[in-house]
Amino acid sequence: MAHDGSGHKVASVILRFLQLTCGAIVLGLLGRFAYLADDANVSVDGRIIYTMVVSGITIVFSICVCPPFDILFLSFPFDFILFIMWLVAFCLLETRTRNHICSASWYRNYWGFYWGRRWRFGRPGIAINGAGCSEWRAVLGFSILAWVFHFISGILGIYVFKTYIQVKETVGSVKQQMRKISHKYPANGQNREPTTTRAAEEGLSPTQPRSECLNRPSYVQVGQVLNHNNRWSIEYTMMSWEASSGFLETP
Incomplete structure (x- = not known):
């Protein structure tokens, strides 16, 4: 008004x-x-x-x-x-x-x-x-x-x-409210972010279960357990862990 x-x-x-x-x-x-x-x-x-x-x-x-x-x-x-x-x-x-x-x-x-x-x-x-x-x-x-x-x-x-x-002000306000409602309650999965996009933002693998990805140890945690001066030991440990977890493809 x-x-x-x-x-x-x-x-x-x-x-x-x-x-x-x-x-x-x-x-x-x-x-x-x-x-x-x-x-x-x-x-x-x-x-x-x-x-x-x-x-x-x-x-x-x-x-x-x-x-x-x-x-x-x-x-x-x-x-x-x-x-x-x-x-x-x-x-x-x-x-x-x-x-x-x-x-x-x-x-x-x-x-x-x-x-x-x-x-x-x-x-x-x-x-x-x-x-x-x-x-x-x-x-x-x-x-x-x-x-x-x-x-x-x-x-x-x-x-x-x-x-x-x-x-114009009234129509614009109504359209804005409709966009908010459609974004909050999308129909048939529309207006939702793709899984790959969210996974990339969070640093996760889109093919791995979300709970497993969130609970896996980080490289920093692995490095804290091993000897920081032994670089080969750290790399070998991480590669072994990724192979056992399915993150590395086997030839």
Whole structure:
């Protein structure tokens, strides 16, 4: 990380809370209407079902990425996806009533009719007295706020990604850790030093058992036992010892 700024973290938490609030309100209102429609044994409009799904996804997503960690700002592509999904949801709902809102035929014969339980008193078209008008306005309003908040979160995520998250440094650190792990735990004997190399470094014979090589007496020890002035005796003793130990090849 390049900096330890906390302003973007506070802004992110606030935006996530607002997104969660919008999703919960829209899902609650539409869920209430779905319950009333089911009570009247009618199918729910597909546009309402789509908006309920988007609201549920927003609630789960906002909770998961709410903690103020810089790494969670990498989820900004999903903010733009939800921004598009909310924008589509708002357009689908808004086209049902357009500028008329609580005076449109769809509102009077469907939303307001079933929200006010007017189906108990007659067929669609009877007076509904503005039933569900404020709730419908709330659904449209919070749908607008939801896509606005997700768009702002996406822009904030790009800013944090470019300013606070060092991509090259992070990738280099991950590669270094992977090299350490692969060197410490080699697979199928890879990355291990050859036996001949280790033997040469330790002054041992690669064909002789390691325990035997480590326990054999050195030339200095042989020389300490014999008379230092008798050079021929020392050479003869060492040659005899090497022949008996298998270090000299026999013709």
